[in-house]
Amino acid sequence: MPVNSPAPWQTIAQQITQVTGQPFHIQERRSVSGGCINQGYCLMDGEQKYFVKLNQAQQWPMFQAEALGLEAMAATQTIRVPRPVCHGSSAGHSYLVLEWLEFGRGNHESWYRMGQNLAALHQAGGSAQFGWQTDNTIGATPQPNPWTDSWADFFAEHRLGYQLALARRRAGNFPDPAVVVPKVKQLLGDRQPTPALVHGDLWSGNGAILTTGEPVILDPATYYGDGEVDLAMTELFGGFPAGFYQGYHSISPAEPGYQQRKILYNLYHILNHFNLFGGGYQQQAQQMLKQCLRI
Template identity: 45%
Template sequence: MWQAIAEHISSELDTNFTVDDKRQLSGGDSNIAFKISGAGRDFFVKINQRQQLEPFATEALSLRTLRQHHCIKVPEVICYGQTIDKAFLVLEYLPLLDESIDGWQQLGEQLATLHQQHEQAMFGFDWDNALGQTTQPNKWQSNWSSFFSEQRLGWQLQLLLEQGFGFGNIDYVVEQCRQRLAHHHPAPSLLHGDLWRGNVGFTANSPVIYDPACYYGDQETDVAFSRLFGRFPDVFYQSYQNVNQLPEGYEQRKDLYNLYHVLNHAYLFRGGFLVQAQEMIKQQFY
């Protein structure tokens, strides 16, 4: 396997790379991660079963799209591919340091700058991708209220129903969500899509984000999710607002947006997230 990965790296970089050292890293939820070294260079490698090539390919697309905007540092994609029995994604290796107030301030400013770029006229993405291990549909739509209610809440509710977990009438919830957002007309912003503390790090010079689930949507969804599991420090939100003021009504919409992520956690992990999802749906729609 490592020989095949080294050959892919060599081909992509037009150099002769061999794996002289490899070290498994901790922290991966669904993939096995390694730091590999050779010829004076280090790379970060994700490994999974062969059928996981498509999620790696869409992750690479998201990272490259974020990188093209030159707002926030993300790991450079080196290559991805398959061996006889494994799929892999090779990224630039970035040594991470402890978080700092300056780093969080930078991240707030940089995310706000990313969200201010509105080159896309519709909501969605060129490919479906994954939120964690859950397929995330991204069919292009011109109306945000329809996109979010159908492809975010409706999609997750249907997945849960197929697993035997019903949360009321899906059509009713989707329609209520659409009505809640009917008079909110955000410009499409490129989103990280899975912005929580576990997907943020800090190098010596700048913050870095990774493991994205990108699509073009309402900027508020990134900011809202950053408050759900391990809220970012206050300086992040202050610096974001200094660059890009959140619209009126954000405080009323943030829990609606975070319901999507709670439903996804209910689908993936069950347990208390099922109860949390039920309570949130009751508060939002009943």
């Protein structure tokens, strides 16, 4: 999101120096992709190299939550994620500094390992409830994460119900969450998975292979949920290579009913895309509502 005032590059460099204990003076700065939400930059001093996300100052909590999610996934020692270096707010901007990663081209073996590593993340445990230690964002949309005992209650109320309420404010021809939420609870009523630490926004642009061949996942919207939500989203926008699914299912076999749940879980992301971008996502969301909930 563009910010009119100059970015606080000196402040960022000073904080990098303070956190790492290595002097860092920006010698080169270039613009790189930061996604649809943030501005992205590569900072270099000849030896060190960092990736910086920039946004407006009020978005600092978004970066704080992203750093927490990355640290939590890294702590499981199951899958590579970018290491957060520091974050802060200054001169009308907020920023998140991450280690710089070099992306390469994956082969079957590396994508197979990606699937295995994601399954291991989902099996790492860490919570008896669904939710997360703080609310975060999915794209730029707030994502509420109150601790909840039931997966059906959590997903119905704090995923689909929340997004539907936003969608109705944007366009009135969506069904009332008061009608949808009970149906979702009924549909998921027998589904009580062990809470899994999920990436939360795992489309094909948020998974990559490094030049070393190591798989990495990026830009999370982390919480404890049903591991199938990650698997479902990998199939939503382009999909991952076949080796990924083979690797995942070698650790975590497919469960009955997944194909139906996949539609429900991906409806959350289509509603979010409608709330962010509008356009044809409205019709797609309405079709998915009819397909899985008959409304």
